[in-house]
Amino acid sequence: MSLNNKYDYIVVGQGLAGTLLTHELIDHDKKVLVIDAKLKASASRVAAGLINPVSMKRCIPAFPDYYLKEALNRYIELGKKLNFNFLNLKSLLRLFDSDETKALWEEKVSDKGMDIYIKEFINKNNFTFLNDHFSSAIIEPAGFLDVISFLDYSRIYFAKKGGFLDEKFDFSLFNDSEISYKDFKADKIIFCEGFRLTENPFFNYLPLAPTKGEVMTIKIPSKKYFDKIISKGVYILPLGNYLYTVGATYNREDVSDSLTVEGQSFLKERIDNILNLEYEILNSVAGVRPTVRDRRPLIGYHPENNRIGVFNGLGARGVLVGPYLSNQFVFHSLETIDRFD
Numbered sequence: 001m002s003l004n005n006k007y008d009y010i011v012v013g014q015g016l017a018g019t020l021l022t023h024e025l026i027d028h029d030k031k032v033l034v035i036d037a038k039l040k041a042s043a044s045r046v047a048a049g050l051i052n053p054v055s056m057k058r059c060i061p062a063f064p065d066y067y068l069k070e071a072l073n074r075y076i077e078l079g080k081k082l083n084f085n086f087l088n089l090k091s092l093l094r095l096f097d098s099d100e101t102k103a104l105w106e107e108k109v110s111d112k113g114m115d116i117y118i119k120e121f122i123n124k125n126n127f128t129f130l131n132d133h134f135s136s137a138i139i140e141p142a143g144f145l146d147v148i149s150f151l152d153y154s155r156i157y158f159a160k161k162g163g164f165l166d167e168k169f170d171f172s173l174f175n176d177s178e179i180s181y182k183d184f185k186a187d188k189i190i191f192c193e194g195f196r197l198t199e200n201p202f203f204n205y206l207p208l209a210p211t212k213g214e215v216m217t218i219k220i221p222s223k224k225y226f227d228k229i230i231s232k233g234v235y236i237l238p239l240g241n242y243l244y245t246v247g248a249t250y251n252r253e254d255v256s257d258s259l260t261v262e263g264q265s266f267l268k269e270r271i272d273n274i275l276n277l278e279y280e281i282l283n284s285v286a287g288v289r290p291t292v293r294d295r296r297p298l299i300g301y302h303p304e305n306n307r308i309g310v311f312n313g314l315g316a317r318g319v320l321v322g323p324y325l326s327n328q329f330v331f332h333s334l335e336t337i338d339r340f341d
């Protein structure tokens with residue numbers, strides 16, 4: 001075997017999980033072979049990329065605030081490294097759906113955890129094109145990641161830095177005692193296959209409970225440019241050029257990338273509930289989130305082989321939680337190697 005085929009890590013799957021993990025490994029001077037075939041229905045390439053630190057229903061922080069800090073810093077840092085601005089910081093306008101919701105939010109602002117995110121309450125309807133009957137609040141910081149550009153720029157970078165195989169990983173060609181795949185050998189392999197973890201013979205026992213989602217791109221021709229993310233039952237993200245992403249639906253019944261009548265009407269109803277002007281639907285896409293029943297990510301090494309790892313279960317907020325979790329995983333992984341090797 002040539003030295004060129006020897007790697008520190010093989011990473012299978014280059015969605016958000018595999019991409020963030022590989023960047024961490026490369027930043028720690030590891031040589032990584034990434035394998036990904038852009039398989040259908042994968043989550044990251046359809047995700048809206050929303051970064052919202054607040055759990056809207058209960059008005060509590062969705063995660064401890066260091067998740068958000070790590071995410072914003074990491075995407076800015078990786079933007080500099082790859083020479084592209086992936087992160088769009090925008091205020092989020094939370095439209096209340098009832099007086100009760102508004103009262104809950106007003107009560108929560110005095111809680112320590114929420115005053116760092118709720119910047120102000122807007123009591124008048126300043127936005128005439130919105131059905132803003134119960135007024136609204138502004139959340140900051142929030143924003144969205146241009147996930148597709150992030151994956152595409154990273155893909156090129158990984159190919160240059162280590163290696164990239166554009167193919168479906170074939171388990172029959174993997175030797176788990178040597179950690180070799182075809183002619184490639186590595187110290188460790190980490191699986192980041194999103195919802196396809198269910199097809200992985202080493203980790204298919206883990207409690208992944210995938211959730212399909214649909215998102216839409218709409219055009220609002222009459223509206224010049226509304227520069228805030230709107231949230232009320234769905235989110236509406238301003239992309240520029242009169243275009244907006246609207247999402248998302250949640251469906252545990254099927255794991256395909258086909259659009260459903262129910263999903264599309266759900267989104268349309270929610271948009272009509274928010275906007276009181278004409279819009280045009282340009283296209284819709286669907287993908288499957290790697291969600292876990294207890295909402296805890298699936299991260300670590302196999303109990304019978306500590307050279308085979310998994311980094312998965314990023315759930316419905318992968319953009320927000322991925323940077324902190326990938327950082328922690330690599331930190332603990334390398335610590336363990338230093339201690340035991």
Ligand SMILES: Cc1cc2nc3c(=O)[nH]c(=O)nc-3n(C[C@H](O)[C@H](O)[C@H](O)COP(=O)(O)OP(=O)(O)OC[C@H]3O[C@@H](n4cnc5c(N)ncnc54)[C@H](O)[C@@H]3O)c2cc1C
Binds near residue numbers: 050168192194247289
């Ligand atoms: C409709 C929708 C909207 C969403 N919106 C948001 C949002 O606004 N904000 C947010 O934070 N999160 C959002 N999410 C969730 C987010 O997309 C996920 O948390 C995240 O993308 C999961 O990334 P992943 O890498 O684990 O999985 P995936 O993105 O599914 O990536 C898995 C990768 O593994 C590859 N793969 C799998 N098996 C193999 C194999 N055998 N060989 C080679 N390659 C393989 C696939 O090709 C794929 O590229 C959304 C998800 C959906 C579906």
